Amino acid sequence: MSAPLPPMRRHRARCRETRAGLSDYLDGELEEPHGTERHLRWCPSCRRMAVNLARTVAGLRRLPATRRP
Numbered sequence: 001m002s003a004p005l006p007p008m009r010r011h012r013a014r015c016r017e018t019r020a021g022l023s024d025y026l027d028g029e030l031e032e033p034h035g036t037e038r039h040l041r042w043c044p045s046c047r048r049m050a051v052n053l054a055r056t057v058a059g060l061r062r063l064p065a066t067r068r069p
């Protein structure tokens with residue numbers, strides 16, 4: 001029961017954490033951004049997601065506030 005998670009399971013857990021905090025990270029509001037940065041450096045799928053999200057966030061910010069539903 002107390003065995004450490006196998007690397008793949010640990011990786012998945014880290015991915016989930018990273019993705020959950022991505023928008024805060026991109027806003028610079030994450031208290032501990034280093035873990036996210038390190039994960040993004042070696043996890044291509046989370047990195048791609050971060051890039052896409054950054055692009056989306058940048059696009060949303062260009063929209064006038066009045067166009068929000």
Ligand SMILES: [Zn+2]
Pocket residue numbers: 014015016018039043045046047
């Ligand atoms: Zn990941």
